[in-house]
Amino acid sequence: DQQVKQNSPSLSVQEGRISILNCDYTNSMFDYFLWYKKYPAEGPTFLISISSIKDKNEDGRFTVFLNKSAKHLSLHIVPSQPGDSAVYFCAASRIQGAQKLVFGQGTRLTINP
Amino acid sequence: DSGVTQTPKHLITATGQRVTLRCSPRSGDLSVYWYQQSLDQGLQFLIQYYNGEERAKGNILERFSAQQFPDLHSELNLSSLELGDSALYFCASMGDRDTQYFGPGTRLTVL
Secondary structure (H helix, E strand, O other): OOOEEOOOOEEEEEOOOOEEEEEEEOOOOOOEEEEEEEOOOOOOEEEEEEEOOOOEEEEOOEEEEEEOOOOEEEEEEOOOOHHHOEEEEEEEEOOOOOOOOEEOOOEEEEEEO | OOOOEEEOOEEEEOOOOOEEEEEEOOOOOOEEEEEEEOOOOOEEEEEEEEOOEEEEEOOOOOOEEEEEOOOOOEEEEEOOOOHHHOEEEEEEEEOOOOOEEEOOOEEEEEO
């Protein structure tokens, strides 16, 4: 039972353009969502998060959008840079309780010069 | 640098053996989480400790156990190792702001 899904295993974007990564979840009890970036042989690096009381959160080039009715979130990166090439994981949790993260399978983003 | 440290970085061992993975959380963080990432898999939650006490368990095998010590570092013990236990093991720590910060991971190879 995969509660968090990233349906695109890979995405290729031209440098300078917008990258849009998508994530769907099934558990309506999730109320906190995070995006992590991962390079090979390194641990996941926290990028940005959003609480279910918001529908948008922005931090520099990164913006996360949350559509609770559709149980969908997306990460926008603009403009995309070569250093953004990595695997991106979305994760969900419940703020009350253990707050264990449930991860999607990841999307490999490649930024082409 | 997340501030979370893990040792060793790599571990190669044989089936049937036992290993211990170590994690030191960020300064001041009381919660430690352990996750496993197998080949082509997302990260799977194993277990959480808060200030020395076990708080939550995920799909952790009975052959695996963990503890958190008074200085807040944590150890994950894996015993009777099988080939399928080969994976990346990450720990993460969390303070009071709901965000987990991950260490660099330990790559375990069971031969």
